[in-house]
Amino acid sequence: MNSTQALSRNTILDSVRANQPAAQPMPTIPHFHTNHFQTNQPADLVAAFSESIARMAGVVVTEDVPDLDSFLRARFPDAKVICSAIPEYAGTIKPANLNHWSEASTIDVCVVRSPMGVAETGSVLLSDTELQVNTIAFLAHDLVVLLDPKQIVPNVHDAYEHPHFKLRSYSVLMTGPSGSGDIGAIVVHPAQGVKSLTVLLKPPPNVGKRTG
Amino acid sequence: MSRPVDQAKNAETFLADTVHEQRLDTLLWAARMRRAAARQVPEWEELRTLASEIKEHTLSNLSDYMIQFEARATANGVIVHWARDAHEHNQIAYDILAEQEINLLIKSKSMLTEECELRPFLERRGIRVTETDLGERIQQLDNQPPAHITGPAIHKTNQDVAVLFSQKYGSDPNNEDTAYLAGVMRENTRPDILNARAGMTGANFVVAETGAMVVATNEGNADLSANTPQLHICSVGIEKIIPTTESLAVFIRLLARSATGDAITQYTSMFRGPRKGASMHVILVDNGRSARLGMKRFWHSLKCIRCAACMNTCPVYRRSGGLSYGSTYMGPIGIIMMPTFEIRKYSELPFASTLNDSCTNVCPVKIDIHEQIYGWREVMEENDQIQVVKKEAMRVADKVLSHPALYQIATTTLSTALEVLPHFAIYNRLNAWGKHRDVPEAGAETFHAWYRTHRPKTNEEVRRG
Numbered sequence: 206m207n208s209t210q211a212l213s214r215n216t217i218l219d220s221v222r223a224n225q226p227a228a229q230p231m232p233t234i235p236h237f238h239t240n241h242f243q244t245n246q247p248a249d250l251v252a253a254f255s256e257s258i259a260r261m262a263g264v265v266v267t268e269d270v271p272d273l274d275s276f277l278r279a280r281f282p283d284a285k286v287i288c289s290a291i292p293e294y295a296g297t298i299k300p301a302n303l304n305h306w307s308e309a310s311t312i313d314v315c316v317v318r319s320p321m322g323v324a325e326t327g328s329v330l331l332s333d334t335e336l337q338v339n340t341i342a343f344l345a346h347d348l349v350v351l352l353d354p355k356q357i358v359p360n361v362h363d364a365y366e367h368p369h370f371k372l373r374s375y376s377v378l379m380t381g382p383s384g385s386g387d388i389g390a391i392v393v394h395p396a397q398g399v400k401s402l403t404v405l406l407k408p409p410p411n412v413g414k415r416t417g
Numbered sequence: 418m419s420r421p422v423d424q425a426k427n428a429e430t431f432l433a434d435t436v437h438e439q440r441l442d443t444l445l446w447a448a449r450m451r452r453a454a455a456r457q458v459p460e461w462e463e464l465r466t467l468a469s470e471i472k473e474h475t476l477s478n479l480s481d482y483m484i485q486f487e488a489r490a491t492a493n494g495v496i497v498h499w500a501r502d503a504h505e506h507n508q509i510a511y512d513i514l515a516e517q518e519i520n521l522l523i524k525s526k527s528m529l530t531e532e533c534e535l536r537p538f539l540e541r542r543g544i545r546v547t548e549t550d551l552g553e554r555i556q557q558l559d560n561q562p563p564a565h566i567t568g569p570a571i572h573k574t575n576q577d578v579a580v581l582f583s584q585k586y587g588s589d590p591n592n593e594d595t596a597y598l599a600g601v602m603r604e605n606t607r608p609d610i611l612n613a614r615a616g617m618t619g620a621n622f623v624v625a626e627t628g629a630m631v632v633a634t635n636e637g638n639a640d641l642s643a644n645t646p647q648l649h650i651c652s653v654g655i656e657k658i659i660p661t662t663e664s665l666a667v668f669i670r671l672l673a674r675s676a677t678g679d680a681i682t683q684y685t686s687m688f689r690g691p692r693k694g695a696s697m698h699v700i701l702v703d704n705g706r707s708a709r710l711g712m713k714r715f716w717h718s719l720k721c722i723r724c725a726a727c728m729n730t731c732p733v734y735r736r737s738g739g740l741s742y743g744s745t746y747m748g749p750i751g752i753i754m755m756p757t758f759e760i761r762k763y764s765e766l767p768f769a770s771t772l773n774d775s776c777t778n779v780c781p782v783k784i785d786i787h788e789q790i791y792g793w794r795e796v797m798e799e800n801d802q803i804q805v806v807k808k809e810a811m812r813v814a815d816k817v818l819s820h821p822a823l824y825q826i827a828t829t830t831l832s833t834a835l836e837v838l839p840h841f842a843i844y845n846r847l848n849a850w851g852k853h854r855d856v857p858e859a860g861a862e863t864f865h866a867w868y869r870t871h872r873p874k875t876n877e878e879v880r881r882g
Contacts, residue, residue: 213499217655217703221480224711229477232470234663237460257680307611307645325670326681333692339644343637344611361681365666370687371627374493375644377686378669383637384683385599387552387568389575390444393596396551397603397610398637398684 236362250324250357251406258327261381262394263402270405277314280403281347284313288341291318291351293410300337309338315345315399318409322357323364323378329404332369332376339375348382348399353408421762422744424769428737441572442735449729449779451678458670468671469783471664472720475625476710482625482658483701489628490699493690498700503533506702510535510617510650513698514544517648519615525632525639526550527619528566528723529652529702532745532758547609549638551602558585564739566746567676567725572738616642617650618688621722622668623699626661629689630699633672633682640686647695651688655706656719668722671781675724709757714792718753720782727776727786733769742766749776753789760800767793 206214255265270276273294277287288309289296294316303309317336319329329350336342358364369376383398394400432438458464475482487497500506506529514522522539524546530536536546536557548554552569556562559581563569570578575593583590588601618639622631630651632639643649659665673679691697710716728734728748739747744755744763752770755763767790774787 210499213501213505216501217499217701217707218480218483220703220707221483221655221710224707224716225479226473226477226710226713226716229470229473231474231660231664232467234467234471234667235463237463261679261681261683310607310611328681328685339640339692343641343644361670362663362666365662365669370629370662373687374690374692375686375688377640377684378681379684380681381683383635385551385636386677387550387555387570388573388578388595388598390448390568390571391595392635393599395603396599396636396638397549397606397641 234362236360238359250359251354253324253359254322254327254357256327257323257325258381258402258404261327262384262392263327263381263404266403266405270407273316273405276405277316277349281314284347286312287314287316288312288345289316290335290337290341291316300341303338303341306338306340307344309340309344312341312345314347314349315341316349316351317342318351319404320356320369321364321367322352322354322404323359323361324357325360326364326378326380328364328378328380330364330367330369330376331379332373334369334373342377342379343383343398345399347401347403349403349405350379351405351407351409354406355408421765422742424737424741424743424766427741427743428733428769431738431741432736436574437572437738438736440574441738444571445729445735448677449726457680458674464667464671465781465783467667468722468781469720471659471667472782473717475659476656476716476719479655479658479710482660483655485625486623486628486658487701489626490690491628493628494697495628495690496696496698498698500700500702500704502704503702506533506652506700506704507535507538509700510652511539511542511544513648513650514539514615515542517614519613519648520544521609521613522546522615522617523610523613523642523646524548524617525619525634525642526553526563526569527617527652528563528745529619529654530617531563532704533652533702535652547606547613549606549610549642550634550636551599554602554606555581558582561740562745564747565725565728566723572740610641610645614646615648615650616644616646617652618643620651620653620657621672622659622665623653623657624660624662624665624687625658627689629662629687631665631685631687633669633685635677635683637684640684643686643688649688649691649695649697651697651699652702653699654702654704656721672722672724675722675726675779675781705758712757715753715757715789717784718750718757718786718789720784721750721754722782723750724781726779726781730775730779732771732773737769742769749786749790750784753786753793756793756796760796764797767797 258265286298287296288298288300290300296316317331319331321330329352331342333339342348382400382402383395384392385396386392490497498509500509520543522544539546548557553563555570555578564572575595578598579593580590582588582598582601586601586605618632620630621633669685673682706719709719727750731749734748742751744751746754752766755766770790772787772790776786780786
């Protein structure tokens with residue numbers, strides 16, 4: 206830190222110290238498992254998650270998708286470049302094949318697995334661990350996210366306990382495709398990011414078939 | 418010295434344009450009603466109380482949390498800068514960009530960079546800036562500041578945008594379809610997103626415990642601006658610090674529900690450090706915040722999380738439009754924040770309110786907005802030099818007129834005062850004095866007595882006859 210910066214730092218901190226009001230206590234934050242997300246029964250959380258993400262224009266596929274490739278080909282018939290960030294599916298490219306992060310704009314469909322969903326909001330968690338190249342989730346045309354229904358937590362308080370938020374360089378709670386209400390307060394998709402977000406409720410292959 | 422912004426006069430101009438005035442009123446009231454979504458959360462009031470308490474705790478221990486944030490961010494590989502004011506902030510940002518010879522910057526929306534007037538600062542030095550938030554980009558293309566803190570171009574009709582885009586991008590001026598217009602913006606902005614070597618964001622919150630910057634957007638444009646280039650600069654007001662990730666949850670549950678009525682924004686993103694080979698800078702900005710922290714009646718405005726709920730509910734804002742305030746922050750929160758930046762320029766803003774307290778009722782962090790508005794009016798009354806001189810002139814007039822023998826002595830005193838008073842004070846003193854200079858003819862009658870017989874009648878008196 207140069208001398209100007211040291212001076213600025215000290216000036217600001219001195220001013221804050223001189224002016225800050227008498228210390229007030231930090232409240233205890235409850236988890237609020239008292240509302241309609243209180244139950245941890247998977248079926249209820251799946252229903253709540255699906256309802257929440259639908260409100261944000263995300264699509265949830267609850268039926269079993271045995272063959273991911275045929276599913277994607279049927280859903281995105283014009284897709285040429287499919288980037289897979291999951292080990293069980295090859296796609297046409299892997300994130301590691303991208304030389305620059307801006308090259309993700311050539312991707313038609315991006316497939317990635319989320320480690321957590323949030324029932325209250327319909328969000329899925331993604332980080333640099335899952336994405337490897339963060340821009341694949343934003344510069345691709347369409348995004349498909351796999352989520353183990355067992356990994357859906359009730360609310361935002363539960364969500365922020367995920368270790369990603371303390372360990373990862375980048376993490377995002379993503380809720381529906383990119384949208385904007387900036388013209389006429391009518392929300393349209395996409396704005397700058399992906400045109401669609403599809404969530405497949407699907408456990409990872411080594412976990413076995415889900416029950417119920 | 419800058420002239421006070423005349424919000425009422427600006428509002429008259431806006432009101433005369435009935436198309437825009439009625440549209441804004443309707444849109445904002447709809448947004449206000451969507452807040453009903455908040456009622457789905459049974460613990461809403463408890464969350465508001467918690468948010469207020471967490472903010473008060475953090476602000477009253479701010480120096481410790483700033484040091485903790487700095488240490489954690491530095492450990493994460495982020496370079497932390499300190500800016501005492503807007504100019505220092507802009508210079509730091511420029512120096513970072515100039516060092517890497519960067520001439521194109523992509524930016525997500527940040528009210529702080531508006532406050533600092535960063536964009537013109539960089540553009541004067543040869544750096545092109547592209548806003549990536551749709552509303553902010555519209556305002557940039559139209560050479561206007563944001564008219565609303567979450568919907569910068571909310572006052573514009575689809576037709577306004579279609580015409581603007583046709584002029585700037587050559588798109589169809591007659592196609593007013595919202596999706597078409599959003600598509601035009603996307604096509605024209607994407608090349609800059611892919612080519613820029615630096616991106617800039619603000620932050621809704623920064624977490625002391627982890628050194629993380631948290632940004633909420635609906636478009637994903639902060640994620641694009643921060644992730645696509647190899648250099649990310651994040652500007653943060655020092656009041657945005659919160660203690661922990663656990664406390665972040667409280668604010669995230671309140672923010673979007675208060676702003677748009679949605680449970681969460683599409684992208685709630687957390688940036689903790691640069692990826693391999695990239696660099697991340699954070700600029701902690703004071704620019705008057707630490708001074709406001711010492712204002713006993715007004716430091717609570719630092720709790721603001723910029724949701725705009727107070728604007729959407731405010732009858733004055735809805736009917737007068739955000740640009741009428743002539744300030745970075747507008748609406749109820751704006752009229753209590755702006756005087757802390759420049760008291761004279763914004764001396765009339767606290768009068769742009771009906772004191773109906775609906776702003777206070779919707780505020781997710783329980784800022785006593787309407788009480789602060791009232792408080793600022795008192796300050797303006799007490800401190801405003803024009804008002805003081807007017808009052809003094811009245812007092813002198815009263816005394817002199819009731820004791821004509823003092824008249825000659827008073828004349829000497831006045832001419833001495835005229836030499837030291839600034840021009841506007843002299844002007845107003847003469848005005849106040851001049852109004853009543855013919856009064857000595859009334860003889861022994863006091864000024865108050867004269868005034869009682871000459872002042873306009875009150876409504877009550879008119880009724881009584």
